[in-house]
Amino acid sequence: MWPTLANGRIMKNFFLGLLLVAVAHPAFAQTAASPASQSKRAQAYYHFSTARLLEEDGDWNRAIEEFKKALDLDPNNSLIYSAMAETYRRHNRRNDAIAMANRAIEADPDNIDAHRLLRDIYMIAITSTNGRQPNPQDIQRAVHEHEEIVRIDPTDRAAFLMLGRLYQAQNLPQKAEEVYKKYLGIEPDSEEGVLSLARLHIESANNQAAAQLLENFLKNRPDSDPAWAFLGEAYSNLSDFKKAADAYKHAVSLNPAEAQWTHAYAQALYLDDQLEEAAKVYQQLLQDDPKSGLTLLRLGQIYRREMKYDQARTHLENANRLYPDDLEVEFHFFLLDRDEGLLESALNRLNKLFKQTTRPNGRYSEADLVNRRMFLTHMALLNSLLGRHEQAIQAFRDLKAISPEKDRVDAYIVDAYRQQRNLDSALQHLQAAMKEFPRSRQLQMLHADLIAERGRVDEGIRALEKLNASGEPDLEVVSTMIGIYERAKKYEKAQTILDAAFGKFPGDQQLYFLQGALYEKQKKYDNAEAAFRKALEIEKDDPAVLNYLGYMNTERGVKLEEALEMIQKAVKSDPINGAYLDSLGWAYYKLNRFDLAEQFLKKAVRFAPTNATLYDHLGELYYRLGRYQQAADEWTKALRFSTEEEETDRVRKKLDQVKTRVANR
Template sequence: MSSKPHSSIIARPETSLLTAATLALAAFLAVPASFAQTNSQTGSAKTVQEKTPAAQPTAGQQPDLAQSYYHYMLAHEYEELATTSGRPEYATRAIEEYKLALNDDPSSKYLNSGLAELYFRTGHVRDSILAAQEQIKKDPNNLEAHKLLGNIYLRSLGDGQQGSPSDEMLKLAIGEYSKIVSLEPNNVEDRLLLGQLYSFAHDSAHAEEQFAAAKKIDPGSEDTALNMARLYTEQGDAKRAIQVLNDLPEEDKTGKTEFILGSTYDRLKDPKRAIEAYRKSLDLEPDNLDAERALAKALLNDNQLTPALQAYQDIASGDPSDPDAYLRISEIERRQGNYEEALTTLKKAKSLASDSLEISFNEGLLDDALGRYDDAAQIFEKLVADSEHTSGQYSDSEKSNRSLFLERLAIIYGEQNNTDKAIATYQKMAELGGEYVDHAYEAEVDTYRQAHDYDKATQVAREAVAKQPKSRAAKLMLAAQLADNGHVDEGVAMAKSLLNKTPADLEVYRQLANVYTRLRRWKEASEAIDQADQLSSGADDKLYIHFLRGTLFERQKLFTDAENEFRAALAIDPKNTMTLNYLGYMLADHDMKLDEALAMIQKAVELDPQNYAYLDSLGWAYFKLGKYNLAEEDLRKAVERNSTDATVHDHLGELYEKTGRLKLAASQWEESLNEYGHTVAADIDPGDVTKVQKRLDSARVRLAKEGSPLSPAAAKP
C-alpha cells in the first residue's frame, strides 16, 4: 500500500483509487440495486444476479459487477476531488468513470441515478434531464428519477425573465411532483411541495387540496398549517389563516407559528392579539430578535409607549449597531414630550445610518417640536431638494416620500407665518399628479383660511375645479368655500348637483352636513347626516357619522347627546385623535370629568404632538385643573404654532390673568379680538367674542386704576 501523501493520489489516480476501492469493499457490499448484498452468515459477497437475473448487455454476456464497481469508486473519488479542489476536469473524469461503470452494468438503477445526479451537480443540466428521462422511459414508476427531474425543474424556476418564474419549468415541476405524490401518497413533504408549486402557479384550489391531504396524513404538522395559513393570507382570508394556526395543538406550535400568528393579526389591525402572539413567540424562542422587533413595533402601533420603549431599549442593548432601534426609541421619547432626550437618541441612530431619510425626517420633526423652525425648515428643504427628479418622473414610493417632505415643510412655513412659501410648496406637491393634486389644493385652501385670506382660498378652490372639472372632491371643497363666504345658495346647489343616487353620494351628504352645521341650520344638518348614515357601511364610515352628530349636538349646546355620540365613535376607534380632542376639549371647557378629559387630550397629543389645536386643548385642560405652569407651556406652544387662532389667544390671556399678569392678559385678548375680526362668521360663536370683549374691557379698567395702561402699540381700539 502506498504511503505517499495525498498529492501522489492526484498524480496517479488509478493506482491509489484502486487501493481506496479495496478498502471500501464493505461499502460496496451495502450498495443497493445490482451491485451486491452481504451474506451475513458466510461473510462472502453474493451478487444480486444470483437472486435476480440482471439485464443482458448483449446476448449471453453477464454484467461485470467487480469491474463496474471499480469504475464507480473511481467516479466517486473524482467527484470528491472536483468538490474539494473546484477543478472541472475532475468532474469530467467522474462522468467518464460513471459511463464505464454503466458499460459493465447497464441495467443498474443505482448507477443510472448516480450519473444523472452527477450531471446535475456538475452543471450538465440538459444531460441530467435526458439521463433521468431515459430511466423513466424504461421504468415509468422510477421514483428516484422523478424526484431528480422534479428537483431540476424546481431549481430552474428562477430562470425566467427578470427573476420571474418560468411558466414552462413550473408546469414541468408540477407534473413531476404530481407523479411523485401518486407514487408515495403518504409523504407529507411531497404534498407540501406540490401544494407550494400550485400556489406559485396561482392555482389555489389544487394547492389547498394538497395541503388538506398533508394535514390528513399528519394533523399536527406545523409546516402544513403554515403553508395553509400562507395560502389563505394570499387569498385575503386572514381570519381563516388564523383559524388554521390556532387549530394546531399547543404542543406542536413553535415560535415560528406564533410569529406568523402575530403578523397575521397585524394584517387585521388587531394589535392586542398580535402582541400576545409575539410574546408567546419570544417565550418559545427568547433569542429571536425578529420576534422582539415585531413585538416592539406592535406595542408602538398600539400606543403602548412605555412597554414599547422598554422593548426597543432591549433590542438596542442586544444589537447596539441597529439604527432602527434608536430611531424608534427617539420617536417614543418625542411622543412622550421628552424632546431633548429624543434628539440625543436620534443622533445615535444617525451615527449608524447617516443617509437614512427617515432619521432626517424625524430630526426635522424634533426641531419643529422644540420650536427651532429655521433648523426644521432647513432639514426639510434638503429632503425636498434631494428627492426631486429633474425628469419629473417618480415611482409610487418616491411620490409618497416626497409628498411627506413637502407637506411637513409647508406646515413649518405656515408656523413661520410665511404663507407664500407654504403655498409654493403645496404647488410642488400638486406636480406629483393623481391623488396628490386634490390634497395639495385642499392644503392651499386651508393655508389661506388660516391666514384669514378667504378670498384667495375661494380663488384656489375655483382653480381646482377649473383644472379638474371631473373631481368631486374639488367641487365639494368649492361648495364649502362659497357657503362660508356668504354665497350659501350657490354652494349648497353645487354640492347637491353632485348627488346621483350612488354610493358616491355619501361624501356629498357629509359635506352638506358640515355646511349646514356651520351655518347653524340644525334641521337640515341632521337630515343630511341621516342620509349619510344610510349610505355608510364600514367602521370608518360609521365613526364619522357619530362624529358629525356629536359636532351638531355640541354646536347646539346639547352636551350630553354630543358626549354619547363621541363616545360611540371612540368605541369604534379608541385612537381617533380628532374625536379624542373634540370630546376632551368639550368636557374640559365645561368643567366636566376633567381627569378623563385630560387623559383623552394627552392621548391625542401623543399621537399628533405638533397639532396646535391639540396643544391648546391640553393647555386648557391643565388650566381647568389648576396646573398653571403646565398650562402655560402648552398654550404658548399653541400660539407659536398658530398665531391667527382667536381662541388660543383668549386661553393664554385667561392663563396670564389667573397668574397675575394682567397686562399680558389684556394684550392676548386684544390679539384674540383682532383675529376674530378677520375670521369668517361660520368659524365664530358670537357669544365667545362678547366674552373676550368683556374680559378686555375689565382688564383695561383695572389697569387704569393701577396706573398701568397698555402700551400705545398694544392698545388697539
C-alpha cells in the same frame, strides 16, 4: 462488504455465485424465460455488478464500460440506466447523467431513483445561480420530477413540500395550495406542512385564511414558535396589531434567541399604540445590541409620540452617529422638531431633505415620488403655520404637479387661502379648479361650503342637495350641510338634516358626534354629552369626540379630571393639533396647574396661529398670573383673528380692562 479488486483483475470466481441469483433480482428476473434469455440476463447482471465494484474501487471509466456491456445484453433494463446515470452524476457528467436517467424512465416510468436523481440535478441548477434568476426550464423540469415522485411515493414528505414551493416560484399559488392540502391530508399534524400553506396564504395576501389555519394548528401545538410568529405576521398584515403582538409574544417566549421575532413583537406593540411596552422591548434589544441603529430609531419614534422629547432626541442623535447620512433618521429629526414646536428648524431640515432627494434629470421612481409628495405637503403646512402663505401655496402647487390626486391638492390651496381670510382668492382658485376637474365631488362640496361662508347659505345648500341626489347618500355631503347651517346658527334646519341622516345611516358613529356638536352649540349640554358618549361607545378612542367632550366639560367646570384624561388621549393621538393642545392647556388652567397650562397653551398657538380662542385662553392665563402686559399682547392677537362679533366684544372688554391695569402700575 463487497469483494475487492486487485491488480486490475476481476475475481470471476466470486461472480460465478452471483450468476446463480441473478434471476432473482427484480430488475433482471424474467418469468418463464427461455434458457438463452436467462443466460443473457445473468451475464448482464455480471457486468452490472462488476461496474459497481469498479466504481467503488475508483475506476469509473471501466465501470461505465461494464454498464454499457450490461445494456448490450439487457437494453431495456431501467435499473442499469439509473445506476449508470448515478455514476455519471457523481463524476460531474451532468448531461450524460440526465440522458441515462431519462432512458431509465423510458424503460420504467415508476423508477423513483431515476426521478430523484433528475430532481437533484435540477434543484442544484436552480439553487446554484450566484444571485441570478434560475432557468425557468430547470424549474419546470424540477416540478415534473417532484410530481412524478409524489405520484410514485405519496409518503415522500420532502417532495410534497418542495413541489409546493416550486409552484410558488412559478407563481401558481392554486397548484401549490392543492399540493400542501393534499400533503396535510396525509400528515395533518405536520408543522412544516402547516407553515408552508400559511406562508403561501400570506404571500397571496390571504392573511385571514393563514390566521385561521394557524389558530387551529396552535390549539393542538401551542409549543410551535414559528407558527406563532407566522400568526403574528398574518395579523400584522391584517392591521390587527393587538392580536399580532399577542402572537409574537408567544413566539418570543418560546424562542427568545430569535431576535427577528422580538423586533416584530416590539413593532406590533408600537403600531398598537402600546408605547410603554414597546419601549421596554426595544430597550432590551438595545442592551443586546447597543449599536442597532434601527432600535435607536424606533425608540426615538416612541419617545417622540410620548412627548418625551429629550429622550427622543438622545436616541435619534445616537442613531445619527451610526448612520450620519440616513434619510429616515433625518426625517424623524424633522418630526421631532415639528412636534416640539421648533417650526423654523423643522422647515430647514425638510428643505434639506427635499434638496438631497432631488434628481438633476428629474426622473423619480414611484417610491421617490411618494417621499417628495410627503415632503412638499409638510413644507406647505409648516410655511402656513409660520405665516408664509405664498410659500405654502407654492409648495402646494409643486405638489399638484406630481400628485395623482390633483383635485385634492386644489382643495388644499383653497383652504390655505381661507386660513388667510382671503375668500376672493379662494373662490377664484376653486372656480378654475372646477373647470379643470368638473366631476370632482370634493371640489363641488368645497364650492358649496365657500359660497355659504360668503353669505349665500341657501345657494350652498341647494348645490349640496343636488350633489346628494345624483347618487348614493353621502355622509360627507350631509356633514357639510350640517356645518353650513351651524355656522349660520340655523340649528333647527341642521337638526332636520341630521334626523334624516340617522334614517339613512343608522348607528353611524360620526352622526352621534355631529349631534353632540349641534347640541353643544345650542348649550344643551346634557344632551350633547349623551350623544358624545354614544359615539364613544362605538369608537372609544376617537380623538375628535374625546377632545370635544373633554373641552365642553372643562368649559363648564364639571368632571374635570375625566375631561383631562380624555383630552390627554386626544393629544397623544395627534400631538400637533392646535385645538387639542389648547383643550389640554385649558384643562390644566381650570385645575390651577398653571405651569402645564402655559406649556400647552403656548404650544397650541404655534400650531393654530390664526385661532382667536387660543390667544384668548393664553391671555386669561397671563391675567390670572398677574402678567398683565403679556395678557394684553395675547388679547390683541385674539382681536386680530376674531371672526365672531360676540367673541370680539368680549375680548375687547378684557383688553380695555387690562390696559387700564398696565397703565396704573
